[in-house]
Amino acid sequence: MMGKLLNLLCLLLGLTVAIQLENNQLQFISIGNLAYISLVPFGLFCLRAIALLYDFTRYFRESRPVGRSDATVVKSVFESTKRYCEKYGILNSGSGSAIEIFAHPFLDRDLSDNGWNTGDVVIELEKEFFTSQGIVEKNKVVPGANNDKYFLRSFRHLFADDSEKLRLTLGRTDWVNLVNVKDKLMADEPLRHKIVKSDFKTKNAVPSSFCLHFVCLTKDNEFLALKRNNSTEYHPNAMSVSFEEQVARVDVERGSDFRAENWFQRAICEEVFPLTGFFEKNPAAAWDAVSQYVEFKRIWTGILEEDVGNFSLFGVMKINLSAAELVVKSRALEDEHKTKRDDEGRLYVFRKDDVLDYLQTGRARCRQLYWPEKFEDVTLMHPTSLYRAEWVMACLQA
Structure with a gap:
């Protein structure tokens, strides 16, 4: 935001110092005066560079x-x-x-x-409902209320964006499907390692x-x-x-x-x-x-x-x-x-x-x-x- 304001100020100064009003006539200023006055936007440019450097050191300081x-x-x-x-x-x-x-x-x-x-972590919900089909042969009975549950489908982080820094997309399942899938995956390591991917090259479809x-x-x-x-x-x-x-x-x-x-x-x-x-x-x-x-x-x-x-x-x-x-x-x-x-x-x-x-x-x-x-x-x-x-x-x- 500071950089945008400084850019606008430089532009306005450039328009105002490039011309002057003398004897009610519009005339270009002399080369010498233009060079002298140009120090003002140059100074503002330096201030902008300092502001950018400050932001850089503030946000990139001591990374990990x-x-x-x-x-x-x-x-x-x-x-x-x-x-x-x-x-x-x-x-x-x-x-x-x-x-x-x-x-x-x-x-x-x-x-x-x-x-x-x-407030910068935005969460989107997909309408599709996911079940244990293809993972569990038949769901067992699970005690408790069968409430909706949500699992991570995909993510992306936008560090250069002004407002949304992390966006998460969730899929919908329920308690019964969740517990049946969880119990199956905990008991079957080869299956768990086959279908649960951490790279998210494709959207995750395993209920959790x-x-x-x-x-x-x-x-x-x-x-x-x-x-x-x-x-x-x-x-x-x-x-x-x-x-x-x-x-x-x-x-x-x-x-x-x-x-x-x-x-x-x-x-x-x-x-x-x-x-x-x-x-x-x-x-x-x-x-x-x-x-x-x-x-x-x-x-x-x-x-x-x-x-x-x-x-x-x-x-x-x-x-x-x-x-x-x-x-x-x-x-x-x-x-x-x-x-x-x-x-x-x-x-x-x-x-x-x-x-x-x-x-x-x-x-x-x-x-x-x-x-x-x-x-x-x-x-x-x-x-x-x-x-x-x-x-x-x-x-x-x-």
């Missing part, structure tokens, strides 16, 4: 100042993920079962502007559930963590230094202009704060109740969760509360709105040193959020949680 894996000593890539990477010639697989399919190119120590703004995994940091840069319930569909009892939320119909129905902002707002209200019931009734009011505590929320990368054949986004957010202050605010919100968090597991807190311990030794200790005097030793992490911890720690330590 440290490698994600530099924070890690323990290498814990799944054997099946190694085989997938060998098959498709992928050199940097990530950790656990995570395979990075795209990433914002400018990730550095300034977490507040890393990655894409959630597009998920947002996000790290939540407190104002002290402690990591909020979730230990999953035994009843969760994906990775029960595993600890994760991040939260997750699948795209749901309520995100889609909040407006024709569907962006990741809608989705991330709901995730924060339901996973970090105890506003699940309130959000279902009034999403805008629920977000207004907690937005004052959110310092930033950004999208960093997209990954394939190889072990389940699922694609997901990786985001990072920060609250302006300590862990203890979050407990006080959460209890106040529960009393005021008579609501609660999603019942997916118990909340814990990892200090930065705790996360670093896990990255370096494969073991760590954390404390419960609501009962900070209670500690737990951790050896089992969610298969892609280590990948997210690596990225955030690498940037925090840069």
Whole structure:
């Protein structure tokens, strides 16, 4: 925008200094005066060049100042993920079962502007409905409501565009087809590696559930963590230094202009704060109740969760509360709105040193959020949680 304004100013100056009015007659100015006056647009040109250089150094500064894996000593890539990477010639697989399919190119120590703004992540929905046909011979009965689910069909990122930085296209399926495909792919590695492609040369047609995994940091840069319930569909009892939320119909129905902002707002209200019931009734009011505590929320990368054949986004957010202050605010919100968090597991807190311990030794200790005097030793992490911890720690330590 600054460059466009400077260009316009230069053009106007050029038109006004090339002629002058003398004795009510229009005359060209002398060559000497023209050369002297031309220093003005030349100076503006230099200012524009400086502005461009500033933008260049601002946006291209310290691109990935440290490698994600530099924070890690323990290498814990799944054997099946190694085989997938060998098959498709992928050199940097990530950790656990995570395979990075795209990433914002400018990730550095300034977490507040890393990655894409959630309002710049545009999501389009295709009308076609996808089933398990061709993957599963016959669907088994699956308990629970058969709600719509959405999976990643394709993506593209436009770094030079002024408004839309990341565009995602989703296909539609449902819970029954999703679970049947997931169970089949988890049990059949050759089939999973054959039909789930991470290069997206053609649109993905394998039903799954597009998920947002996000790290939540407190104002002290402690990591909020979730230990999953035994009843969760994906990775029960595993600890994760991040939260997750699948795209749901309520995100889609909040407006024709569907962006990741809608989705991330709901995730924060339901996973970090105890506003699940309130959000279902009034999403805008629920977000207004907690937005004052959110310092930033950004999208960093997209990954394939190889072990389940699922694609997901990786985001990072920060609250302006300590862990203890979050407990006080959460209890106040529960009393005021008579609501609660999603019942997916118990909340814990990892200090930065705790996360670093896990990255370096494969073991760590954390404390419960609501009962900070209670500690737990951790050896089992969610298969892609280590990948997210690596990225955030690498940037925090840069």
